[in-house]
Amino acid sequence: MSEHLLLAPLLESYFRRRLTKQRNATPATVASYRDALRMLIIFAATRLAKKPAALALEDLDRDLVLAFLDELEEKRKNVIATRNARLAAIRSFFHHVAAADPASFGVAQRVLTIPIKRAHIEVTHHLTKAEVDALIAAPDQRTSRGRRDRTFLLFLARTGARVSEATGVNANDLQLERPHPQVLLRGKGRRDRVVPIAKDLARALTSLLSERGIAHHEPRAIFVGARNERLTRFGATHIVRRAATEAVPTRPALADKPISPHIFRHSLAMKLLQSGVDLLTIQAWLGHAQVATTHRYAAADVEMMRNGLEKAGVTGAHGVRFRPNDSVLQLLNSI
Structure with a gap:
């Protein structure tokens, strides 16, 4: 050969x-x-x-x-x-x-010549505010692992970061001392973006950095595993699933939902949309390359569609159905 x-x-x-x-x-x-x-x-x-x-x-x-x-x-x-x-x-x-x-x-x-396989586009799953809060509250705050887990879950829920973006954050990517805290996320395809940090997340991050002895300017990983190495995708998934298991007794509906780190991203997007935030702002927040990707959240919000029907005055009463009298049209209509 x-x-x-x-x-x-x-x-x-x-x-x-x-x-x-x-x-x-x-x-x-x-x-x-x-x-x-x-x-x-x-x-x-x-x-x-x-x-x-x-x-x-x-x-x-x-x-x-x-x-x-x-x-x-x-x-x-x-x-x-x-x-x-x-x-x-x-x-x-x-x-x-x-x-x-x-x-x-x-x-x-x-x-x-092997083609890409067409996939069925499923409905985008998301969590309610109560379910998100239950997951965040699940870790045991009396342990260092529990405090890390809660901060990580809070980071996913408040920033909408992809799991790779969340695990890749360093201390020097945070700007917690500003009047309005923010974080630099390194997105897919080298598309970096800055997103705001909520007050509860800022407090949790400050506490975690202090506990680990990390200064704000250091290029060190915020979220680490048991061996003090940067948290992996597998480790992040394990944190989320462990929290879901602990939260199911208080929120049984979580047992029937596909719980993963990414569901926090979907949940934040839906919350922003339902709060009246426009799609272009949500696109920039999530780091989507195309607004069409962001538009799927609008398509997934059945409640907004229902409100649209009410505003449009659509009653739901059935009109008279067209019945063709032409033989060819009748044949096609019967198929």
Whole structure:
């Protein structure tokens, strides 16, 4: 087998040159694409009974990639959005392969024909104010872990930050001494933004920094795990789910809701919308690249739609239904 078909040099040039130097991809993007390709290679090695280092590019053909994507959904129970995110990473790599190694163009082109799978767009779930308050109050304030958990939950609820933004915040990103406190969030695609900090969150953050002995100007992580390392996405999810378990006895409805760090973001967006904040302001607050993404919250607010019907004077009385008398129209109407 020719050397140009080996995976190692193509992977190295992809991550070191294409993603890092040419695309200037963020560390989060590099990590996400690395994990997707690692999963694909492990799947291929297991399926073909080869060591990962012995795999050639032609081993990663279209059929194998499709089998990998099917396993993500069927065995790992990944949602379609996650499946598509993995496919995006694989397609990015094979775009590089097609450009860097013309001899492999045929293999790459067949993989690139795999389409993105259409997903059902579900209703955006959110929590009521009482449910958010119950989650925030759930951690035990008598322990350092409980105080950290409450501050983290409060941060998610008051800022609407993505989990990666919340865990990535350092002490020097906070401006707590201003008359109106605020925080710098480093968003997706290097889209940084500044959002206001509520008074209760400012007090909790000040107390947490004091407890951990961190000065406001230090570039140190605010939220850390048991080993004093920056909190991970897994750790953040665990905090939220633990709080949900403790809050269910007081708020039983939480048991039937998809509780995750992201639901705080949805809940804040809905609260802002219901309070009369315009979509463009909510878009800027949440860091959405397009207002269409923010618009889904308006589509999810049934109560606002119901109020709209009342203001429009729509009574709900049924009018006379059109009944076609033409045979062709009657046929189409019956289908």
